[in-house]
Amino acid sequence: MGWIETESGGYSVALDGGTVLCRNAAGRALKQVPPKIKDDAVVVRLRQLAEWLERHERECGEQVDTWLVRSLPVPVALLARIWPDAAWQSALRDLVVAPVAADGTADMARAGFLRDVDAEKGAGIVDLDGDSVRLECESLLIPHPVLLEDLDDLREFAVELGVEQRVEQLFREVWRRPDEVTGQQWQAYAKGKFDQLRHATARAMTLGYRVRGGQTLCPLVEDGRALEAAFWLGADYPEAEAYTGALEWRDKDGRRLPLAEVGPVAWSEGERMAALLYAGRVVAGDEEELR
Known part of the structure; x- marks a missing residue:
């Protein structure tokens, strides 16, 4: 983000991530915003913007986590609209996704790591063979890791690709129901x-x-x-x-x-x-x- 002149004192400020930077009239970067301009209208607006961006990034991650936990199909048209937003893209990029057929079933054999979404071209993924391909489908499933076969192999492949998922999916801990369980209450975590x-x-x-x-x-x-x-x-x-x-x-x-x-x-x-x-x-x- 470019430098913006404050309304007083000859200072300029800019936003770097969630931090407000400041430099004096001579162009020298300062360690912090001087107290005398902390209430300057430009400084206040930048801080409010930083707070909004932080909140927006958190809300995007929470929404994607909800899609994952509930294993809900997400329309590709929706993903294409939000993909240009850096916060949404950060939350979605490199998640394992699978195309959803018209009958609502997900084709896990065509799953891959999400790299791009375009309204006309569809979703771009790196498939499990390491090839870049496009999925022609109306919806994508972001599967919960407990639904993924060969989860350990997928985790190893993700490390090889240098995948970093902001929303926990592949490296999310999973628990599997024992084959023989009875009753209506699970007591494994009682008496803590x-x-x-x-x-x-x-x-x-x-x-x-x-x-x-x-x-x-x-x-x-x-x-x-x-x-x-x-x-x-x-x-x-x-x-x-x-x-x-x-x-x-x-x-x-x-x-x-x-x-x-x-x-x-x-x-x-x-x-x-x-x-x-x-x-x-x-x-x-x-x-x-x-x-």
């Missing part, structure tokens, strides 16, 4: 101790999850069906000692699903939520250090 309930709820919100009625929640979609994973944290007052409880999955009507009916994406994301929260518990070594 937190000195105060507010420590657990704060961790949940920091990780991007909602907390309601003593549970942290993760909205999900599996095969077009709206679901919700719920992990018990506790419902006492915020300063009370708390212990984690069961992880369960519910449909849109609040009915608990038998564990054997939970699909691969819903299981992986629900267990991922529980594992991330459980990792913040107080362990025996921590308690001894506090004494």
